[in-house]
Amino acid sequence: MxxxxxxxxxxxxxxxxxxxxxxxxxxxxxxxxxxxxxxxxxxxxxxxxxxxxxxxxxxxxxxxxxxxxxxxxxxxxxxxxxxxxxxxxxxxxxxxxxxxxxxxxxxxxxxxxxxxxxxxxxxxxxxxLGDRWFGPGRGRRSFASVSTGEVLGVGILYAGEVLAPPGGRSGAHMTVSASGRRCTCGRRGCWKTVATTRWLRERARALGLGGDVTLGALVAAPGEEAARLVGEYAENLVLGLATVQQLFACGLFVLHGEAREGGERFRALVEERLRADVLGGGEPVRVVVSEAAVDxxxxxxxxxxxxxxx
Missing domain, CATH: 3.30.420.40 (ATPase, nucleotide binding domain)
Structure with missing residues (x-):
């Protein structure tokens, strides 16, 4: 062997x-x-x-x-x-x-x-749990950890416990658009159809920005077209995050993966749109980007x- x-x-x-x-x-x-x-x-x-x-x-x-x-x-x-x-x-x-x-x-x-x-x-x-013990979630009893990029998902710590009901999934297949595109699961309008790297590249190609771009490259690119696409991507990510916040009042969202490429500009966009989309009450919503290596x-x-x- x-x-x-x-x-x-x-x-x-x-x-x-x-x-x-x-x-x-x-x-x-x-x-x-x-x-x-x-x-x-x-x-x-x-x-x-x-x-x-x-x-x-x-x-x-x-x-x-x-x-x-x-x-x-x-x-x-x-x-x-x-x-x-x-x-x-x-x-x-x-x-x-x-x-x-x-x-x-x-x-x-x-x-x-x-x-x-x-x-x-x-x-x-x-x-x-990685964020709870070793990262930005230390000392908190409720917050959310979010995978971004090729894979999309949310882990939630609520009152000190990980929300993990039998048969539960990571949120990628929550419906965010009833008339949206067909997902790999067979349903329409799943969150992953509009908030993953695949969607970002397809949208960039349709806008003439290239079919193999990265979030980091789009954030750094000149011109309004790239800036609008980055904003749209942030809004699509918030479609799911806002639902999670409304249900569990996480307060803190720790982003992993592709969001790291977007730097402070993308983090601020996500936080701004998330704060605008959720109802008031409780602690102000914060978004941070983990410094942990993707691997x-x-x-x-x-x-x-x-x-x-x-």
């Missing part, structure tokens, strides 16, 4: 006593890391599998990265998984793009390989899942 891709943190040290194990399970890929109790990633491992294969392919990928985790003797392992999950049973219920993960007992498999307790949660929801967001959330369970 080939060795997994493996790297040490910048300081080169092992995680040491009190280490936290973190795993991200994606269609065709498994990422693992050992983190310190302060949320510093010390070592990483990476393995791939055929998402169209059987469960044995996932078993092999987990086995490749489990050595790193077992060697660190972590307090526990948190799993941030794509798709629909059953945290109580420790299962990945279904991932549309990866039949190999359907009904996969990831917690049981990892516990046998690592010898530590394992907890599982949806990757978009669990990232709020670390889910891993930090998984590590936070371990701490939250102790």
């Amino acid at each position: 080939p060795s997994p891709a493996r790297a040490s943190g910048d300081d080169g040290g092992a995680a040491g006593p009190g280490a936290l194990g973190a795993v991200e399970v994606l269609p065709g890929r498994v990422r693992a890391a050992l983190l310190s109790g302060a949320g510093v990633v010390r070592e990483r491992a990476d393995a791939v599998f055929d998402p169209a294969a059987g469960a044995g392919a996932v078993d092999a990928a987990l086995a490749e990265v489990a050595g790193l985790l077992a060697a660190g003797a972590p307090l526990g392992v948190g799993v941030a998984a794509a798709g629909v999950v059953d945290p109580g049973a420790g299962l990945v219920v279904e991932v549309n793009e990866a039949p190999a993960l359907r009904g996969y007992p990831v917690a049981r498999r990892l516990e046998a390989l690592v010898g530590a307790p394992v907890r599982v949660e949806h990757r978009a929801r669990v990232q709020v 670390d967001v889910a891993l930090l959330g998984a590590a936070g899942l371990v701490l939250s369970g102790r």
Whole structure:
């Protein structure tokens, strides 16, 4: 079996006593890391599998990265998984793009390989725990953590608990336009149809701004056309965020992913439009952009899942 891709943190040290194990399970890929109790990633491992294969392919990928985790003797392992999950049973219920993960007992498999307790949660929801323990949400009992870019989703901490009802999803498929475009789920007008990188590129192409642009490039581009598109993108993102705020009064929204490319200008646009769209009362809504590296967001959330369970 080939060795997994493996790297040490910048300081080169092992995680040491009190280490936290973190795993991200994606269609065709498994990422693992050992983190310190302060949320510093010390070592990483990476393995791939055929998402169209059987469960044995996932078993092999987990086995490749489990050595790193077992060697660190972590307090526990948190799993941030794509798709629909059953945290109580420790299962990945279904991932549309990866039949190999359907009904996969990831917690049981990892516990046998690592010898530590394992907890599982949806990757978009669990990232709020990364922000709670290691990021801008420290000290708060209610706030929202938002994935932006190719993937869209919201994790909500409410009164100190992650909102994670059985069968619940990340919000990408909430309807924001009854007569909107057809979504990959088959319904119309889902939030993800107007507030992801795919929409941004398609809209930029239609406006003659190029079909492979980034949010950062559009923010920096001269001319009113690019500025209007950035504003429209911010408004589309707020369509979902305003609903979340109205329902749960989060107060704070931590943006991850593509929003980071937009810098202060995009952050301010989102905050301005969100404040204009929600009813008054409670604390003023704030929007911040996380400084965490994109590749670390889910891993930090998984590590936070371990701490939250102790």
